[in-house]
């Protein structure tokens with residue numbers, strides 16, 4: 001049983017165990033908590049102990065079902081839970097003590113909130129009698145986490161522990177997925193717990209509905225009559241496991257597809273209808289297809305400013321059909337003609353049915369000219385990069401080779417920056433849940449712990465972290481966790497001796513005044529030595545002709561983690577680019593090169 | 602005017618999307634040239650007074666959760682009253698704000714997502730409610746000179 005698949009009878013709220021059921025021996029709150037996790041099917045927890053959670057760790061000591069993985073920093077525990085969840089679809093779990101342990105979780109909670117990742121964070125707090133007295137290691141994490149979680153609970157009564165944990169899992173995985181925090185006071189963990197309450201009532205939590213049939217009809221009507229439609233596919237399709245249905249919708253309608261950074265892989269890159277990624281660093285065809293369309297069918301995407309560019313110039317001729325599970329997303333950024341509220345997988349199934357019904361009855365869309373035009377953009381403006389003239393290694397080349405050699409089944413977790421964009425552009429994603437990254441919050445340091453979490457969830461898959469030399473130095477201590485716990489991830493550091501993304505903006509918009517953006521990463525630290533110190537294999541590569549050999553050497557190691565320091569050109573930039581705050585119409589294919597989109601019909 | 606789903610909730614049938622976004626209703630912005638002009642310019646519609654009645658679970662921290670949502674959008678709350686209801690597990694908040702209808706709609710959409718928020722309704726005659734709240738609240742020390750004194 002997986003963590004997300006709660007048996008439905010355990011979800012009837014509020015449920016109580018029938019009187020006369022075999023009376024369980026009374027357990028402590030901590031034991032009840034661990035027992036509930038086991039009942040929910042949890043198999044892995046990433047965490048780090050401290051005073052307030054010692055009772056919980058004592059209860060975990062006896063659990064045979066749950067493997068606790070001791071991280072080196074609580075931020076790592078949070079991102080590992082995210083990687084675990086994003087790769088497997090199960091709820092990821094992290095655990096920290098009160099005060100600093102809890103506040104170290106804030107970044108991953110905010111990250112999971114932005115990217116709709118289902119995780120449950122459990123923290124201990126000081127005894128309820130000491131709360132509010134500035135007790136040792138007291139922090140009001142319930143309040144601190146309010147704006148960055150889907151919900152946060154504080155539990156002071158042992159009898160509510162079991163129900164709150166079960167409700168937290170239900171909240172995290174139902175509707176729009178997201179992070180839920182459960183803060184439990186130490187006295188609640190140690191007192192005897194009555195476990196008869198199985199679920200909190202939560203009258204304000206509305207289960208997701210499904211799209212209204214008339215809305216589906218209206219949407220299909222628009223799709224049939226539009227001349228230039230596009231399917232704008234987002235991370236919601238990944239969370240909903242809607243890849244098969246999505247492909248069917250694309251193929252029956254023939255409508256071109258763009259996938260956001262969060263959706264890479266949910267529609268195969270190799271598919272002829274795939275126009276690429278839209279947005280700031282999207283492909284020319286991805287940006288143009290969205291920008292020039294007259295109908296945007298948004299499927300689990302949220303019209304982020306990285307995608308729309310300057311909002312008042314975004315897709316000026318487009319009518320919007322918006323499918324999302326979260327009612328607050330529909331119409332949030334743009335007026336919407338038709339809202340399709342519900343799980344996007346279910347919505348797409350309904351769209352396919354209605355489309356088939358209409359076309360069988362003779363409706364004949366006319367998209368041919370548009371499809372030709374989008375295919376022309378794709379042919380004319382492929383992604384590419386310049387080989388550095390000074391003989392240095394192109395970072396794009398390293399990433400491209402890594403993608404080719406690792407193959408479409410490998411999972412890639414990326415940091416944030418230039419390398420993230422290149423990893424999205426130059427690796428071909430064919431399947432969902434193979435591309436993990438921090439899109440909404442853009443958290444440097446995500447890659448290594450997320451890769452660790454993904455590898456724990458999917459031990460049979462090869463997991464690569466593609467990281468920057470800046471990002472890597474934020475969370476690389478989790479390599480120790482990987483080495484000690486036997487989690488053989490692979491890390492490719494794209495070492496350009498710079499906070500490259502920052503440096504690129506300074507080059508373009510601040511006349512090359514590189515204020516605080518250069519790093520001495522070719523001297524300090526020595527990444528290969530650092531890796532060895534952590535009990536990992538450490539490799540280095542600085543010549544293009546060694547790239548394949550080095551990647552193969554890294555692929556051959558599977559008994560411990562491997563880190564490869566790829567020393568790449570310091571000057572490479574990410575292209576295409578829509579500069580922040582400008583219109584998608586002003587996309588630059590390469591520096592100061594603007595594509596010609598041709599005339600509108 | 603009922604902003605969101607009905608309360609108490611009708612038995613089983615599934616909630617429907619907010620009516621404002623159903624294509625068939627007249628409130629939907631028609632896909633014509635005028636709605637393109639408003640794109641991305643949501644903050645400059647005229648502000649008017651609104652009064653919301655919000656039923657919430659009677660839990661510690663719920664007031665912070667609600668007010669943080671208004672603060673995040675940089676909305677000032679003009680008046681706020683919280684009190685018990687006939688159900689001890691449920692409290693009622695009456696919130697008076699001065700924002701555009703569109704902004705209000707967005708913030709209530711977010712409010713409605715809070716797990717502890719059970720029901721939201723916009724009350725008719727916000728001006729009268731505000732007058733009453735003003736009368737209740739207009740006691741105690743006067744602010745005259747308080748800000749000016751602090752400036753020195």
Ligand SMILES: Cc1cc2nc3c(=O)[nH]c(=O)nc-3n(C[C@H](O)[C@H](O)[C@H](O)COP(=O)(O)OP(=O)(O)OC[C@H]3O[C@@H](n4cnc5c(N)ncnc54)[C@H](O)[C@@H]3O)c2cc1C
Pocket residue numbers: 114115116175176177233234235236237239240259260261262263277278279280281282299300301302303304306307323324325326329342343344345416417420438439440441442443
């Ligand atoms: C340096 C940097 C550069 C970036 N450049 C780009 C770029 O060029 N292009 C780009 O696209 N992004 C880019 N991003 C990412 C960007 O910031 C956003 O994170 C991203 O565009 C959001 O993706 P999305 O619209 O797919 O939404 P997500 O954040 O994935 O949101 C998913 C949506 O689906 C909904 N949903 C969830 N589950 C379901 C379900 N079961 N059924 C229905 N709906 C569901 C949610 O409610 C939500 O609205 C960049 C990020 C960084 C850090």
Ligand SMILES: Cc1ncc(C[n+]2csc(CCOP(=O)(O)OP(=O)(O)O)c2C)c(N)n1
Pocket residue numbers: 415416417418419420442443444467468469470471472494496498499500501502
């Ligand atoms: C925690 C955090 N701090 C700062 C930033 C701002 N930022 C975005 S990208 C970037 C540079 C990343 O550098 P590096 O990891 O070397 O990657 P590169 O861009 O060189 O590929 C910075 C500092 C951020 N996204 N996250």
